[in-house]
Amino acid sequence: MPEGPSAGPDPGTERDPRVIQRLMPLWEWLYRHYFQVSTSGWEQIPGEGQMLLVGSHNGGLASxxxxxxxxxxxxxxxxxxRVYGLAHPKVWQVFPRAAQLAAQTGAIPYYPRGAMAVLERGDSLLVFPGGGQDAFRxxxxxxxxxxxxxxxxxxLALRHNVPIVPLISWGSHDTLIVLEDCYEPMQRWHERGLPWLFGIDPEVFPLYLGLPWGLAVGPLPNLPLPAKIHTRVCRPIQFERSGHAASRDRSYVQSCYTRVVAEMQEQLDELAGTSRSGISGRPVRPCRPAREPEPGA
Known part of the structure; x- marks a missing residue:
């Protein structure tokens, strides 16, 4: 499989703050009016240094x-x-124009050496470990x-000794109502000769209700339904051990994984509870940046 344009020795070179700035009025309208976002926890972002932002995917391809x-x-x-988000390399194959726009906002195709290169030069990463199965659960x-x-x-976090900062949200998965994942029966049909669309194994095959298709099947692009979204930045997680040896200790890696998932689940349960009770707060108006972006920043 050919690698995306940002998977080389210097990933993320396509990031363009001017493109981001042009998108922000649209995002802000969606933030205030369409999704009526409420958010909390931004004081948890470390004041300096690198981090690995870890999120859970919601709401299909639109997320x-x-x-x-x-x-x-x-x-x-x-x-x-700068923060660079890891995206599935198949996005560059199936949706090249969308991938180009994503790259301009900071996305890079996920390859281990690309992720390590970002951390080695001092920048931060955003990852969604659950991938498509999480987005279409x-x-x-x-x-x-x-x-x-x-x-x-x-x-990755252990090897580079960076804290994990969990990101959670509630409501985004109401913008696409996934009824069931039909991947296993579709996989059996594929084994009998039914080809995958674009010749690519999608790894997930949802049956869902959403725009613009109504009732649809397969990981198709979608327009999100209007739903109130709540986001939260959680407390950073720093592990006791780090370095190459720690990253190769399977038992230790598993215990760290269990800790991260447990803390994120606890925060998600709390956020869902407060959101349902209507006490999560009003939509937060985004703060203005201190400086406008410069080309190449």
Whole structure:
């Protein structure tokens, strides 16, 4: 599989703050009016240094909580403190134009050496360990962190001695009502000769209700339904051990993974409870950045 344009020795070179700035009025309108976002926990972001931001995917391919978090980051933290988000390399194959726009806002295709290169040069990373299966998990599982035992992000944090800052959200998974994941029966049909669309194994095959298709099947692009979104930045997690040896200790990696998932699940349960009770607070108006972005920042 050919690598995306940002998977080389200097990933993220396509990031363009001017493009981000042009997108922000749209994001802000969605933030205030369409999703009526409320947010909390931004004081948890370390004042300096690197971090590994770890989130749970929600709402299918649109994942509307992601641009809402991005808007808060740029308004509150600014453009100079760079964060690059890891995206599935298949996005560059199936949706090249969308991938190009994503790259301009800071996305890079996930390859281990690309992720390490970002951390080695002093920048931060945003990862969604659950991937497509998390983004398209059934609606009944919307209050469940679904990382599927993937520990690569833990090894990355340990190896580079960076704290993990969890990001959670509630409401985004109501913008696409996933009824069921039909991947297993579709996989059996594929084994009998039914080809995958674009010749690519989608790894998930949801049956869902959403715009613009109504009732649809397959991981298709979607327009999010209007739903109130609540986001939260959680307390940073710093592990006792770090370094190459710690990242190769399977038992230790698993214990760190279990800790992260447990803390994120606890925070998600609390956020869901307060959101349902209507005491999560009013939508927070994004702060203005201290400086406008400069090309190449």
């Amino acid at each position: 509307p909580d992601l641009p809402m978090l991005m808007l808060d980051w740029f308004r509150r933290i600014g453009f100079e403190r 059934p609606h009944r599982l919307r209050q469940s962190i679904q990382f599927r035992g993937r520990t690569g992000f833990i090894r």
